[in-house]
Amino acid sequence: MSNSLSPFHLAIPVNDLQKARRFYNETLELDEGRSSDHWVDFNFFGHQLVIHYKAKSDSASSHTNAVDGKDVPVPHFGIILAWQVWQDFAKKLSQKKVEFVIAPYIRFEGEVGEQATMFFYDPCGNALEFKSFKDMSQVFAK
Secondary structure (H helix, E strand, C coil): CCCCCCCCCCEECCCCHHHHHHHHHCCCCEEEEEECCEEEEEEEEEEEEEECCCCCCCCCCCCCEEEEEEEEEECCCCCCCCCCHHHHCCCCCCHCCEEEEEEEEEEEECCCCEEEEEEEEEECCCCEEEEEECHHHHHHCC
């Protein structure tokens, strides 16, 4: 496979389009692209994230997997940021009083794949993870 990255496209359901739009635009500070009455595009760090309105379903249940002694929400999505960008972003989210599921910390410290990570939910229950590696060559290291 090529080492160059192509932008991904991810569409996620939200049960309150306006609340989710404010969160992604104001809290995460993502630029908005095209939109309609039922969906909104965002520039998610160079990737295309689309929030689509979907009525709330009672059948949705949360699930977690234990990783490094923490309960990681599944499913989740996110992005790998440069180390200092992640540090600045974590500080900004803390100042904005984002309620973390897993507060910013260093995972696998001193081991292969050492990384900074944090988890939180958007207002519609979608779990997000933002992470960083001091050594980006270890993203897929075993």
